[in-house]
Amino acid sequence: MHRTEVVVTGLGAITPLGADVASTWNALLAGESGIRGSVLREHEGVGLPDTVAGTMAVDPAGLLPPVQARRLDRSQQAALAAAAEAWADAGAPEVDQNRLASAIGTGIGGVRTLLKEDDVLEAAGTRRVSPRTVPMLMPNAAAALISIEYGARAGVYTPVSACSSGAEAIALGARLIRAGEADVVIAGGTDAAITPITVAGFAQAQALSRHTAEPASASRPFATDRSGFVLGEGAAVVVLESADHANARRARVHAVVAGAGIAADAHHITAPAADGSGQISAMRKALAQAGLTPGQVSHINAHATGTPAGDVAEAHAIREVFGCATVTAPKAALGHLFGAAGAIEALIACLSVEHGVIPPTRNLTEVGVDPDINLDVVTERREVPQEAVLSNSFGFGGQNVSLIVTSGRHHASRTAPTGP
Template identity: 75%
Template sequence: MRMGLGSKAVVTGIGAVTPLGGDAATTWEALLAGKSGVRPLSFPEGEGASDTVAGTMALDPAGLLKPVEAKRLDRSQQAALAAAAEAWADAGAPAADPERLAVAVGTGIGGVRSLLHEDDVLEASGARRVSPRTVPMLMPNASAAHISIRYDARAGSYTPVSACSSGAEALALGARLIRAGEADVVIAGGTEAAITPITVAGFAQTRALARSTGDPAEASRPFAADRTGFVLGEGAAVVILESAEHAAARGTRPYATLAGAGVSSDAHHITAPAPDGRGQVSAMRKALAQTELSPEEFGHVNAHATGTPVGDVAEARAIHEVFGPITATAPKAALGHLFGAAGAIEAVLAILSVRHDVVPPTRNLATAGVDAEVGLDVATQRRNLPQGAVLSNSFGFGGQNVSLAFTRE
């Protein structure tokens, strides 16, 4: 079944492996319950700080796959395949024409754990001991490729690599493929498993990581007056996007519609956002323009909000410029910052917000409260969603901005 140009992209399946749970439902329930997926993290002696915390996955994704398959994959690829399997089953395994089925799975780094492991093997034992699977395990595009092979997706296999906005950009790309008439179904998402001594040390040297508070669950404090930085996380999330016509033809009720996707670049600095917030404002306004809804018709913004002193205020000002004093949430308080997977996982949370008419709470604001410079209504308790549309922001190093708008229809 070939659909025409301009088709709406609807979400018919979701899947996730996160620090809060091994599937999307468990992750959502834990978020609503105010739980945290941030835990103590230890590396071998001499590798990394002793007080490091991280949002490690709630379970080993290898356990969700066949052992023979798992051993051939990097941890990021394992998580992506597990999330894709959940999403595909949740969507009812849509019978799509392979030539009309595409994949878009973003990542910020790819198989860095495999690269580092095999480099250790090389140094310790020589070239002949290095695994012949090294290159396929470190390739950033391998997650998307493995998913395309598993589901016989021949309409294209795409891998956006745009730092923290990679997963959200994959969803934006998926919606664009459907609107352009190039695909009827797109398996879209993001994955990351890059918690290693070198990545932790590198972020620590930039002074971007949160300082230890004693309780790991309180380390990630987006929008809080006493926030000190972000907590690195890992995981994957995948959604099944379909044209509205394709979903209706098989009698499927969508979770939500991906009604708008705005992409912009700051063209300013490799790590810092533009001071005037122009790129973030542009991405949000582009997403809103595609929905043809007014800012007042949005119930809340799922903020990128990583917990850095400068970044949170910059985003809050950009949100305020577009929406005024709208309600905002910051899931990274519970999840940590999953880098290339963050946008996809938080898109799943935004989708579930629309589906269940719920604004999820933001942790770790009870002690110091919301920074007065933020100027947003940050939800610290679970609320009813006052309007039927939600915007989810993802902003990455390099000044790459993506905003996704989800609606009930």
Template identity: 75%
Template sequence: MSGARDDVVVTGLGAITPLGGNAATTWEALLDGASGIRGDVLGTSRRADLAPTAAGTMAVDPVTLLAPAQARRLDRSQQAALVAAAEAWADAGSPEVDPERLVSVIGTGIGGVQTLLKEHEALASAGARRVSPRTVPMLMPNAAAAAVSIAYNARGGVYTPVSACSSGAEALALGARLIRAGEADVVIAGGTEAAITPITVAGFGQARALSRFDGDPADASRPFAADRSGFVLGEGAGVVVLESATHAQARDARVRAVLAGAGIASDAHHMTAPAPDGAGQIAAMRAALRNAGVEPSLISHINAHATGTSVGDAGEAAAIAEVFGRVTVTAPKAAMGHLFGAAGAVEAILAALSVQHGIVPPTRNISSGIDPEIDLDVPAVRRDAPQTAVLSNSFGFGGQNVALVFTAA
């Protein structure tokens, strides 16, 4: 699968999500069929013109996991990134690495939007002197990646993919590319987002992209279901430690999975709608397979982007069928909501754990039936079976498509 090149291996995992405060609790909750989606997270009393909003808020407040002085200097998205990075670094065994060969790559779709909104409100209500002097570094999209680089003395470069919902997956693809190009030995890679705010709710609501499910909030996110009506907002972070196999072997590191291949392609079609023929998604998946040296028949299952929108899910299903035929897929956003810039990284972690443990996670909220026009195998309960290779899809506004392939260590 890897030929003469040095493999890129996953040695550390870290996450903070609506399902759990770390990667292990997130994984276990997903396998148990739990939901991290809660009702009326903004509080209708705050905005009478906003309908009660279900969303996947982080199961643990990242503020509680950081030193108070540190937390005050960070936007919520940056807090989440540091929490996930700390777990991933410890999980990797806190590797000793030349700082010039250590890189930070943390993607985000928006950056410090909560800080921006808070400080704009302070400006409007109390004047310029009440605006925090930390406003700019707290709202910068690259601040999470920079904070991680400072925390771990990563002096080989700081990168911030800002690629909408594919940002986190693109961070892993870039990290693997840097290692294979010989520019890094270790990359701390992932994605983060904390953008559950009135403006994002209003904007997506006006676009009619949010779920209109009128029942238990835990059932609101319904990827692939016949009665799906839109996505559910989520927040969190996912971070992995990537290493060259040579570096990992030299320190006798535990390897959870191999990031065997990555594919990136663009639709060049529309700012929000995917290309009707799925060409960009198909190209990304085929590029990931080609990069990994894996035939489509060897993919055990696919972690689908699957947000729960009518057009998006149907389009992805058609693209998957074009490449793989009828294949098993799973849709974690049914349990967590859509974590935007963090989604691809968190779901890459789930894909790596699927390979490591030989499990296909269940997909919630499909008891009413899969859309009859979608010809995919979507298990409602976990399946325990060896996973030779797992592909994870992430697609974003702007026509940005990323696919990652993970294989067994």
């Protein structure tokens, strides 16, 4: 039975590697790093560890009108900047506002505003707190602001599912289109949570990389000596359309969102299930929705944060579904963008199928891949046709999302099984 096909017509991003999609993609392919040292230096007095992080390559406030930027949290600034690029890349489609929706995930929302205004309250009292505090800190603000900016009245959605938030927003956007509730959805993720409290919390949980002497090599997914992840920040947004809507306006198609799988571990608030059951289920659901077999997936964009246990757990789950698959791990270059991670990595997957390139994984050429991983980890860019790419995003709480994007070259004639 024919199913409404969802295509990607617009891409936008601001990341540690670049101020837009092109600069991010080119830096990733070149094997560059967006990880920087001496972050949060002004807070050394509270005993923070030496902090390296993937701060955005440019200040997102500089990409917006000054008055607007001052009224937004950094995470909201990033989301609006990425959305503007994605909307322009899609050709600013004419769409009935009642058929246009917004879905922007985040892990935490405006935490920088929350902390800043709490400091103001304690130092100067209630009357000095900004009247804009609540709209600047609320997690749904980025999605709402994008809805306002583009007149999206079909719904405004904010998945808050830790590290899988951005991927879940894209899955939700595709579902809205397939359900006939929207023709176009602006979807993605954003986070800007490099703060003393988040660094301290993750450090106390022993989750952060200890390789801080050389920031560019701190994030080491799949490496034998990996010791934890590296904090990152940024946003990524895609414009999703029904194929009929995109065809009617002769839009360029970057890729097709062919399948999405969402599953829960129901196991532990931070640790993945030992048997990988939730991750395995998410990947198999995505394959089933896409109507693909494991052998038809060209490579996997792994969640791979660089934690000792997490990378092995994901590798086990991937082998269970795909065998010794080809994988790449962009967090080695980007750091972990939390609520934006799934969105930027889905965007990278779209570019992979569009250009026929698998991006390299940094920081493995000298230390090597952990033998327990037992996957084909790409360490130098590979130029080979990519018909289907699976992107994994797994979050605290046992929240697992897998997306499959396929080539947009033949999207008009594609059919797939029915499903949400």
